[in-house]
Amino acid sequence: MxxxxxxxxxxxxxxxxxxxxxxxxxxxxxxxxxxxxxxxxxxxxxxxxxxxxxxxxxxxxxWMSPLNPVQVNRENQEVYITVRLPIELVNDNFTVSISCESGDVIEQEFVPVDGDLINSSVIDDVEFQEYLLQINNPIPLGYHNLNLLAHDGDVIASMRLIMAPTACYHPEEMLDGQKVWGLSVQLYCLRSAKNWGIGDFSDLAQLVESSAKNGAQFIGLNPIHALYPANPNACSPYGPSSRRWLNFIYLDVTAIDGYQAQSVQDIVAEPEFQSSLTYVRDVDYVDYEAVTRLKLRALEAIFEVQNDMYLSKNTKINKAFKAFVAQGGESLQMLAVYDALQAHLAGEGKPSWGWPVFPKEYTDYQSPAVAKFKKAHAKKIKFFLFLQWQAALQLDAANKKAEDANMAIGIYRDLAVGVSEGSAEIWGNKDLYCTNASVGAPPDVLGPLGQNWGLPPMDPEKLYQQQYQPIIDLFDSNMKSSGALRIDHVMALLRLWWVVRGDDAKDGGYVYYPVDDLLGILALESQRHKSLVIGEDLGTVPEEIKSKLAENGVYSYRVFFFEQAEDGGFYSPSHYPVQSMATLTTHDMPTLSGYWHCYDLELGKELGLYPTDDILSTLYTSRHDNKQQILNSLHGHYSIPEWMDRDVHHLSMNKDLNFGMQTHMAGGSSALLSLQLEDWLQMDKPVNIPGTFNEYPNWKRKLNRELEHIFTDPELVQLAQNLTNARLNASNKD
Known part of the structure; x- marks a missing residue:
C-alpha cells in the first residue's frame, strides 16, 4: 500500500x-x-x-501532553521549552520548577499567552495551543527534572531537562599537542603463565604496567560486555547480553579473597581439574566451554566462602557489596536474574540460548513466574551479583595501574553497537527494541553483500519516550574504570541500517536517530568521566556525521588501508586529521602478515565467501596493486630500509617491513596511534572474519606468545622505543 x-x-x-x-x-x-x-x-x-x-x-x-518527555540543550545555547495547553488555560499563571541534580531549585513564573504562540490544534472539539517559553535563569550542566506547576502548586506535567557541554573531553596531553601511541588487544587472546586459558583482568593490569614502561599511553580493549555464563559458545564480544555490565570470564579467580580457602583448593587440586586447566592454557584457541566450566566451579566455591564469612553478616565487605548492588539498580538485578534463570533452564535440559526460547512464563522479566523464581533462587542470583562486583573491582584495579603509571589515556574500552536477540538487555526492556529487525550494513568494501549482525535496534521514538535513560546508562557504565571510550559503528548515533527478519541485508534501510541529543549526552558523560571518545566511522559514512562528530570533540578512526586516493596511492599519515586515532588494521581485518600474503583471500575462498572466481581474481589483482602502492609510499617516506626490494613481486612480509609500517604510522599527524599486539608478534591468522559464523573460530584465536615474554624481547622493546621517538618528533613538528 x-x-x-x-x-x-x-x-x-x-x-x-x-x-x-x-x-x-x-x-x-x-x-x-x-x-x-x-x-x-x-x-x-x-x-x-x-x-x-x-x-x-x-x-x-x-497535543494532550503539556511537555515533551525530554529535552537536551548545550551550555552555550539559550533554553526554550514548548508548553501545550487547552485554550481556556493559556491566560492562567503557571510556574516552571527545575529541580537540579545538585538539589537546587530554579523557578520561573509565566503566563502562556505572554510567550510566543507557535502552533495550535483542535482535539475532540477542544482547542490546544503550543507556546515557546524562554528559561531566563542559567542552568548548570547535568540531568534535571522540570515540572510545570499550576497556580496552586499541583504538578501538571514533568520532563527531563539535560544540559550538556559543547564537546567531549580531551586530556591535557592532547590539548598540548602531544601525539601518543598504544596497543590494542582482544583481552581473551592474552596468554600468560597464570591465567586459566583466557586473558583476564590481572593480565590486563600486567600489560598496562609493562607497556607503560615502554612508552605506550593506552591499551585498547575489545568490548568486555556481559555475555552468557550458561551459553559460553556465544562468545562474540559484539553480540552481548548486556552492554552495561562485564563479562565474568575475565575474572582472575586466583586474585579473589577466598581462593586460598581449603574448600576451594581441594577443588582446584583435583587431577581432573588440573588436567583441564593445563588443556585450556595450552590450546591455541580459547575453549570457552571448558574455561567457563572451570571458572564457575571455582567461583561458586569462593562465593560460598565469602558469603559465609562476610556477605551474610554486618561487615565492611558486605556493606561495599550492598552499595554496589544498590547502585546497579534494576539493570544489575535483571542481569543476575537472567543469568540465574538461563543456568537453571540449561541445567534442566530445556531450551535456553536466550529468552525467546524460554518457557512462556519466563519470557518477560516483569512476569509473576520470574518474580517467584527470584524468591526461590535468591542465593544463585546473589552469586551472579557477586561476579559483577568482583569484575568491577578487578577492572578498576587494572585501571589504577594506568593511573599510577601516568598514562595519558590508560585503558580504553569499546562499546558494541547493540545486543543480541536473546539478550538480558532486551528481556528487561522489550518495549525499547524492534525484535523482528536487526542492525547491519548495506553493501560496502568489508561486506559486498551487505551485513546482518543479528542485533535488534532500539526504536528511536521509544528511546525518546524513555527520556534517553538507556543511552545515558550505556555511556556512563562504559566510561567507568577507563580513560577513553571507542564507539563501534559510531554512525549509530545518526542512523542505523535496519534489516527485517528474513530479508537479505542489502534489502534493508536506514532509520535516523536524534543525533544532536545523543551527542549532547555523550559529551556530558565524557566530561563527567574525563573520558576521551573515539568514533569508529568506517563503512558507509555520510559527510554530515563526520563534521558533526568533529565539532563535538569525537576522535575519528583512520585505518591506513582505507586511506586511499583516487589514483590508488595511499595518503601519508601526516595528512590524517589531528583529532583522530590512526591504525593499520582492525579486528575485522587481516593482520599485516595476513594482508601481505593474502591469507584472508585464501581463507575467504575456502569458506565460500566469494560468489564467483572472477570476484576473487579481481580482489587478488587489487591487493597486488595496493601492496605496490604501499611499498612505493613506504620507500618514498624512507620508512623502510633502502635495501628492501621495491618490487612487490620479490618482497614477502618480514620483520623490517612489518615494523617499518608501524613506525611509518607513528610519524603521522593523528593524536592517537593504535597498533595491534598480534602485528607486533607478526601473526598471520585473523581474530574475526566478517560474514562467518561457525565456518571460522571467530573471537577465539590466542596470541602466539605469553605476556611475560613480550616486553623481554629486545626487538619489541626497540620497536616501542622507535614508536615513542617517532611520536615525539611528530608532536614537535606542530
Whole structure:
C-alpha cells in the first residue's frame, strides 16, 4: 500500500529514502523496505483505516501532553521549552520548577499567552495551543527534572531537562599537542603463565604496567560486555547480553579473597581439574566451554566462602557489596536474574540460548513466574551479583595501574553497537527494541553483500519516550574504570541500517536517530568521566556525521588501508586529521602478515565467501596493486630500509617491513596511534572474519606468545622505543 500518509510517516519516523553508498554512488531504499521498517515500528501499513487511527491517536497524545518527555540543550545555547495547553488555560499563571541534580531549585513564573504562540490544534472539539517559553535563569550542566506547576502548586506535567557541554573531553596531553601511541588487544587472546586459558583482568593490569614502561599511553580493549555464563559458545564480544555490565570470564579467580580457602583448593587440586586447566592454557584457541566450566566451579566455591564469612553478616565487605548492588539498580538485578534463570533452564535440559526460547512464563522479566523464581533462587542470583562486583573491582584495579603509571589515556574500552536477540538487555526492556529487525550494513568494501549482525535496534521514538535513560546508562557504565571510550559503528548515533527478519541485508534501510541529543549526552558523560571518545566511522559514512562528530570533540578512526586516493596511492599519515586515532588494521581485518600474503583471500575462498572466481581474481589483482602502492609510499617516506626490494613481486612480509609500517604510522599527524599486539608478534591468522559464523573460530584465536615474554624481547622493546621517538618528533613538528 502506498499513500500520502505512509510517505509522511516515512519522513516523520526518520526512514531514509535515498543515501550515498560506500563507493560514493546514489542508492535508493525500495518502497517495500520502507513499508517493512514502519511495520517493525508498530504501524499497520497494510490497513489504511487502522493506520489512520494509529496516527490520529499518536497526534492526539502529543497535543494532550503539556511537555515533551525530554529535552537536551548545550551550555552555550539559550533554553526554550514548548508548553501545550487547552485554550481556556493559556491566560492562567503557571510556574516552571527545575529541580537540579545538585538539589537546587530554579523557578520561573509565566503566563502562556505572554510567550510566543507557535502552533495550535483542535482535539475532540477542544482547542490546544503550543507556546515557546524562554528559561531566563542559567542552568548548570547535568540531568534535571522540570515540572510545570499550576497556580496552586499541583504538578501538571514533568520532563527531563539535560544540559550538556559543547564537546567531549580531551586530556591535557592532547590539548598540548602531544601525539601518543598504544596497543590494542582482544583481552581473551592474552596468554600468560597464570591465567586459566583466557586473558583476564590481572593480565590486563600486567600489560598496562609493562607497556607503560615502554612508552605506550593506552591499551585498547575489545568490548568486555556481559555475555552468557550458561551459553559460553556465544562468545562474540559484539553480540552481548548486556552492554552495561562485564563479562565474568575475565575474572582472575586466583586474585579473589577466598581462593586460598581449603574448600576451594581441594577443588582446584583435583587431577581432573588440573588436567583441564593445563588443556585450556595450552590450546591455541580459547575453549570457552571448558574455561567457563572451570571458572564457575571455582567461583561458586569462593562465593560460598565469602558469603559465609562476610556477605551474610554486618561487615565492611558486605556493606561495599550492598552499595554496589544498590547502585546497579534494576539493570544489575535483571542481569543476575537472567543469568540465574538461563543456568537453571540449561541445567534442566530445556531450551535456553536466550529468552525467546524460554518457557512462556519466563519470557518477560516483569512476569509473576520470574518474580517467584527470584524468591526461590535468591542465593544463585546473589552469586551472579557477586561476579559483577568482583569484575568491577578487578577492572578498576587494572585501571589504577594506568593511573599510577601516568598514562595519558590508560585503558580504553569499546562499546558494541547493540545486543543480541536473546539478550538480558532486551528481556528487561522489550518495549525499547524492534525484535523482528536487526542492525547491519548495506553493501560496502568489508561486506559486498551487505551485513546482518543479528542485533535488534532500539526504536528511536521509544528511546525518546524513555527520556534517553538507556543511552545515558550505556555511556556512563562504559566510561567507568577507563580513560577513553571507542564507539563501534559510531554512525549509530545518526542512523542505523535496519534489516527485517528474513530479508537479505542489502534489502534493508536506514532509520535516523536524534543525533544532536545523543551527542549532547555523550559529551556530558565524557566530561563527567574525563573520558576521551573515539568514533569508529568506517563503512558507509555520510559527510554530515563526520563534521558533526568533529565539532563535538569525537576522535575519528583512520585505518591506513582505507586511506586511499583516487589514483590508488595511499595518503601519508601526516595528512590524517589531528583529532583522530590512526591504525593499520582492525579486528575485522587481516593482520599485516595476513594482508601481505593474502591469507584472508585464501581463507575467504575456502569458506565460500566469494560468489564467483572472477570476484576473487579481481580482489587478488587489487591487493597486488595496493601492496605496490604501499611499498612505493613506504620507500618514498624512507620508512623502510633502502635495501628492501621495491618490487612487490620479490618482497614477502618480514620483520623490517612489518615494523617499518608501524613506525611509518607513528610519524603521522593523528593524536592517537593504535597498533595491534598480534602485528607486533607478526601473526598471520585473523581474530574475526566478517560474514562467518561457525565456518571460522571467530573471537577465539590466542596470541602466539605469553605476556611475560613480550616486553623481554629486545626487538619489541626497540620497536616501542622507535614508536615513542617517532611520536615525539611528530608532536614537535606542530
Amino acid at each position: 502506498t499513500s500520502p500518509l505512509i510517505d509522511k510517516l516515512v519522513e516523520l519516523k526518520g526512514v531514509e529514502s535515498n543515501y550515498i553508498d560506500a563507493w560514493g554512488n546514489p542508492a535508493t531504499v525500495s518502497e517495500q523496505s520502507k513499508h517493512k521498517l514502519l511495520q517493525e515500528m508498530g504501524y499497520s501499513v497494510d490497513d489504511e483505516s487502522q493506520l489512520e487511527n494509529q496516527v490520529e491517536q499518536e497526534f492526539q497524545r502529543n
